[in-house]
Amino acid sequence: MNATPAETTGPILRTLSGLRFSKGHGTGNDFVLVADPEGVRAIGADQAAALCDRHRGIGADGLIRAVPSRFLPEGRELLTEAPDAEWFMDYRNADGSLSEMCGNGVRVFVHFLRTEGLIDLPDGGSLTIGTRGGVKTVVRTGDGYAVDMGPWEFIFPGEASAKAMDSLVTADGLEVARPALSVSMGNPHTVVALAELSELTGTRLFTAPKVDPVPANGTNVEFVVPAEPLVHDGVGSVTMRVHERGVGETQSCGTGACAAAVAIRHWAGAEAPDAWRVHVPGGVVGVKFFAGPGGHEHVELSGPAVIVASGTLS
Numbered sequence: 001m002n003a004t005p006a007e008t009t010g011p012i013l014r015t016l017s018g019l020r021f022s023k024g025h026g027t028g029n030d031f032v033l034v035a036d037p038e039g040v041r042a043i044g045a046d047q048a049a050a051l052c053d054r055h056r057g058i059g060a061d062g063l064i065r066a067v068p069s070r071f072l073p074e075g076r077e078l079l080t081e082a083p084d085a086e087w088f089m090d091y092r093n094a095d096g097s098l099s100e101m102c103g104n105g106v107r108v109f110v111h112f113l114r115t116e117g118l119i120d121l122p123d124g125g126s127l128t129i130g131t132r133g134g135v136k137t138v139v140r141t142g143d144g145y146a147v148d149m150g151p152w153e154f155i156f157p158g159e160a161s162a163k164a165m166d167s168l169v170t171a172d173g174l175e176v177a178r179p180a181l182s183v184s185m186g187n188p189h190t191v192v193a194l195a196e197l198s199e200l201t202g203t204r205l206f207t208a209p210k211v212d213p214v215p216a217n218g219t220n221v222e223f224v225v226p227a228e229p230l231v232h233d234g235v236g237s238v239t240m241r242v243h244e245r246g247v248g249e250t251q252s253c254g255t256g257a258c259a260a261a262v263a264i265r266h267w268a269g270a271e272a273p274d275a276w277r278v279h280v281p282g283g284v285v286g287v288k289f290f291a292g293p294g295g296h297e298h299v300e301l302s303g304p305a306v307i308v309a310s311g312t313l314s
């Protein structure tokens with residue numbers, strides 16, 4: 001889903017000639033990454049969409065610019081609260097739109113900072129970074145990264161607590177509208193429960209699902225099937241596909257996995273565990289709930305991060 005008309009992609013990419021980039025992914029959710037340590041390489045919506053174009057550009061679900069927080073107004077604002085948040089993840093979706101947060105992106109961003117030699121983060125070490133969704137703390141684990149994504153919230157709180165569902169979603173391949181729950185992880189999500197894996201594979205996500213009511217700034221839509229049994233060895237399990245706002249169907253969505261765990265735990269009630277495994281087309285990510293500062297429940301997202309290539313835009 002690229003907003004840039006095909007004929008303009010080439011001229012737009014020429015404005016970025018000489019740009020050094022890397023390509024990376026977290027469970028198949030892929031990104032073009034650009035390091036901008038001097039804060040001189042702002043990338044606009046059209047340029048991001050051209051870079052992310054899968055046929056005429058490099059191709060990715062999103063663009064991440066790594067820039068010191070002090071060079072962005074939203075970064076400078078965060079520095080007053082978290083002076084150690086030196087690096088800012090400037091994230092755009094494949095269509096060029098800004099999003100508050102990208103969970104897989106945060107892991108790949110920190111891995112990119114390491115591979116570029118911009119930070120030193122030993123195994124077990126932690127790093128504070130800035131995002132449009134606030135300050136996040138990332139820990140390097142043996143096999144990837146774990147991110148404190150902060151607190152979650154219901155988007156329509158009154159409806160959710162009264163009925164457990166707050167909206168209806170229709171999608172190609174589903175015969176009737178399905179009830180859903182909208183959850184904010186800094187960015188908006190609407191989680192739709194399906195009964196069986198055959199329904200999940202039969203859902204077609206070439207076109208955006210219709211959500212009613214839709215959250216104010218649009219939404220990412222997750223279709224989820226809880227495992228049977230739901231909990232094994234104290235860990236809940238769920239299979240998910242996602243249609244991302246500003247992108248289309250992706251192989252994985254970290255904030256979406258967190259929202260899916262929030263919704264399923266809410267539906268499952270008091271017995272539901274705090275640790276979850278979320279299976280997505282591109283792999284598996286972990287989600288955990290824990291008591292964060294100020295008595296707020298926080299969500300931790302964990303999973304791998306990979307850099308696959310680096311190059312220069314010709």
Ligand SMILES: N[C@@H](CCC[C@H](N)C(=O)O)C(=O)O
Nearest residue numbers: 099102103104187253254255
């Ligand atoms: N893939 C991301 C989410 C990216 C942003 C999303 N499309 C939005 O517009 O909110 C993730 O891993 O969280």
